[in-house]
Amino acid sequence: MSMTHASGAAWARIADVDPELWAAITAEVDRQRWSIELIASENFAFAPVLEAQGTALTNKYAEGLPGRRYYGGCEFVDIVERLAQERALALFPGAEHVNVQPHSGAQANLAAYFAVLDHGDRILGLSLAHGGHLTHGSPVNFSGKWFEVHAYGVEQGTERIDLDVFARTAAEVRPKLVIAGASAYPRIWDFERMAAIAHDVGALFLVDMAHIAGLVAAGVHPSPFPHADIVTSTTHKTLRGPRGGVVFCKADLAKAVDKAVFPGIQGGPLMHVIAAKAAAFGLALTDDFRADQRRTVENAAVLADAFTARGARLVSGGTDNHLMLVDVTPLGVTGREAETLLDAVGITVNKNAIPFDPLPPNTASGIRVGTPATTTRGFGPDEMREIARIVVDAIEHRDDPTAAAALRAETRAMCARFPLPGLP
Ligand SMILES: Cc1ncc(COP(=O)(O)O)c(C=O)c1O
Known part of the structure; x- marks a missing residue:
């Protein structure tokens, strides 16, 4: 890696002084931009926070x-x-x-x-x-x-x-x-x-x-x-x-x-x-934030209903908050397999044990799905229904690479409609 030091008061930009590091940072930002973030513990920080x-x-x-x-x-x-x-x-x-x-x-x-x-x-x-x-x-x-x-x-x-x-x-x-x-x-x-x-x-x-x-x-x-x-x-x-x-x-x-x-x-x-x-x-403390949190919960309810309608089983039958645990075994896969299949179509989740899970935690019967990040990004009930369809399709058509490519194109198109919050 070639590194130059900025001198005087001028700040070096990472891109100029450390292209190797900058490449990894921009690749991560691109990953965030072009995938649908359903990890329940993640969100997009407010711009002033960054x-x-x-x-x-x-x-x-x-x-x-x-x-x-x-x-x-x-x-x-x-x-x-x-x-x-x-x-x-x-x-x-x-x-x-x-x-x-x-x-x-x-x-x-x-x-x-x-x-x-x-x-x-x-x-x-x-x-x-x-x-x-x-x-x-x-x-x-x-x-x-x-x-x-x-x-x-x-x-x-x-x-x-x-x-x-x-x-x-x-x-x-x-x-x-x-x-x-x-x-x-x-x-x-x-x-x-x-x-x-x-x-x-x-x-x-x-x-x-x-x-x-x-x-x-x-x-x-x-x-x-x-x-x-x-x-x-x-x-x-x-x-x-x-x-x-x-x-x-x-x-x-x-x-x-x-x-x-x-x-x-x-x-x-x-x-x-x-x-x-x-x-x-x-x-x-703003009304905008309060409205976003309400939408986060409303989106989760819509997503939960859409999953159930497609044959997935939700732990406790649904959700009252921003997240749900989807038992994916009725769809014929483990949590770990679902996580990998969804990654391939541009949807990020984590495998998660369900209560009384017969599978070990690193395999797990479920995935944990949350709506904070997508709601911050501007997704609404229509997008939630699309996401549930894409998730279940990706699992059901897991042996069909053409189907996976088509679903990946759909998730990219959804991401293109909603810019990444907090970034230029
Ligand atoms: C309920 C709860 N408490 C604590 C933590 C730990 O937070 P951190 O990862 O910032 O240490 C988490 C993180 O996932 C959490 O879900």
Whole structure:
């Protein structure tokens, strides 16, 4: 690779100084432009979010909190972080305190546990096999290695969480912390009742709203506030912010949470990312964002109906939120095979275990499908019906390369109709 250095104040453009790197970056942008993004945890960040992350705020060390830093020269990044904090609290009425510094969703959960748990404490979270997240107690994750993990799940017939069963589990386990929230659960959470159950058994109640934060902000999913003691989230999924995390908590836990983030588990905050969080929270307060979140849920309902009409089985029979789990085995393929077939026609999904899956996780019976990214891109109900048809056709005509080529042409034509959000 040939590299030249820019001198003086002029900034070198990556394309000029590092063509090898630039080629990979532009190839990824092209991939995003010419494929239909159905990964439920992905979205297109707002343009100001991309812009903020490319600023010189990345140069600044600012350990500590606004007004109480361990470094000089923090007067402007203090303004930035305070904006992020104020907007985050405005976005989620009932939230009492926020820390906007966690580098990711996993870091937000680590900070939350570090704030209120000791090594070996008992936690109760949704099983990974039923849609929970690795950080909610998986044996390969710090949460599973450091705590005594108990799991609740969905019921075999309904594939939904039954809160009577959950209450009995909580009473038996008597955990120190109950964790609600998921990476792959398509139904509404009753946070108010779960909080009451957790508090009744003497546990603290944490909601990881990473997937549904945008829906909560827009009022299309019930809020965990003021019921939960701690609420963690990512900022890059339905919220359309930068990749990052955030922790909210009750006022009496504020000190413990702040200390857990820094110096507990992190060093210097990423001030360019915190600026991007401020931008995203500001934009999420708008009517446009609320309308987009409503459309995200409406699109998911249309897509779910269209899949069902074509013979796919949806876990729990459908969806209330932005995602669904499609059991593709009635169509004659595994989740892994479906993921590969769909990639070939320009549709990106991830294979996903379904509850009580007889197949191993790296094969899986299902795919997880979400509507945040396509809705941000401008797709509506007509496109959702087209997508369901293309998905099922791609699976049913899997041995026919001509059919796959025709379907790829269709997805390209759809992408051409909707420019990539956030980019020129
Ligand atoms: C519910 C939930 N919590 C936490 C995370 C972790 O977020 P990150 O990938 O930013 O560490 C995810 C990511 O998929 C998630 O779905």
